Amino acid sequence: MRAAGYALGLALCLTQALGTAGAVDFSDPGWPCIQRKVEKLSASLMWPAPVTRTPLPPAANDLVEVLSLRRVSLREAEALIQTFVEKTAPVDDQLVGNIFYGVFENLSGNRQRLIAGIARYSRSQIALAARIDEARVEMAKLTGEAKPDFDRIDKLEEQIDWDERIYRDRSQALTYVCETPVILEKRAYAIAQLLLKHMPD
Secondary structure: OHHHHHHHHHHHHHHHHHHOOOOOOOOOOOOOOOOOOOOOOOHHHHOOOOOOOOOOOHHHHHHHHHHOOOOOOHHHHHHHHHHHHHHHOOOOHHHHHHHHHHHHHHHHHHHHHHHHHHHHHHHHHHHHHHHHHHHHHHHHHHHOOOOOOHHHHHHHHHHHHHHHHHHHHHHHHHHHHHHHHHHHHHHHHHHHHHHHOOOOO
């Protein structure tokens, strides 16, 4: 019953999180992603059981580090958790909970650093867009003069072409980067779900 209740709570949290994934965050006009900006995740929403934080044994610490790696598939993660539980049995809810919190802290830390990087990236794009606009204004002004400075106009045109190419390339890369915080959030939920299966009744 306890595990079933935790799983239900987890499902509700995940539904809520995914429901905001396509929402634009108007509270931060500098945030470039379609996904809502949520700087900090709540571990208690993913893991409703109370956990007293205690140091983990080496084997559990090793499991935390492996489960935190995105390259480790959820299927592999499930097998690793099962193997750990079989070797460590019996496990209690505090051990399982502390393993989750260890994974959560790793993923959450990576996610926060990524969000900070996206914000810096966005400011760079905003500055580049302003530079392009200023160059266009100057070029239009020079073109309208009685004796245009064609050398300057050529340089501005070259600068605009280069800056626009960089801006487009960065924008395309940003589409992928913006998805990564959501991927990390989903992984935290998924790892929680896998671990909850091994909570004692």
